[in-house]
Amino acid sequence: MSAKELDLLKEKLLAMRQDIFHRLRHLDDGWQELAEKDIEFEEEAQKAELSELYAQLDGREKEEIEAIDLALDKMDALQYGKCEGCGKQIPLPRLQALPATRFCLACGARVEEKKRIPPALP
Numbered sequence: 001m002s003a004k005e006l007d008l009l010k011e012k013l014l015a016m017r018q019d020i021f022h023r024l025r026h027l028d029d030g031w032q033e034l035a036e037k038d039i040e041f042e043e044e045a046q047k048a049e050l051s052e053l054y055a056q057l058d059g060r061e062k063e064e065i066e067a068i069d070l071a072l073d074k075m076d077a078l079q080y081g082k083c084e085g086c087g088k089q090i091p092l093p094r095l096q097a098l099p100a101t102r103f104c105l106a107c108g109a110r111v112e113e114k115k116r117i118p119p120a121l122p
């Protein structure tokens with residue numbers, strides 16, 4: 001990977017990070033509005049539902065930011081683009097599509113598979 005390619009990926013990661021923060025701020029405003037409306041109409045059930053949804057979104061965005069920060073840290077440590085599963089260099093087209101990924105295609109598929117299947121009972 002050339003320094004220029006790395007620079008472009010870094011820019012992409014920083015833009016993604018900013019985008020998430022913008023989205024979070026937007027959500028905050030929307031949520032505040034909804035919360036005020038809910039108090040007015042006393043729709044407690046709906047309020048609980050929205051709060052749950054918000055918590056979920058919050059968790060996913062947090063994960064995204066963590067993945068981006070990890071990738072940026074790796075860039076600083078000159079470890080960026082190395083698969084955490086097999087230690088091989090992740091192909092550039094995959095990094096360009098998913099700059100915050102920690103795994104090559106094969107290891108990524110394995111990790112996703114593990115997440116989907118609950119652990120077997122002893």
Ligand SMILES: [Zn+2]
Nearest residue numbers: 083086104107
């Ligand atoms: Zn791998």
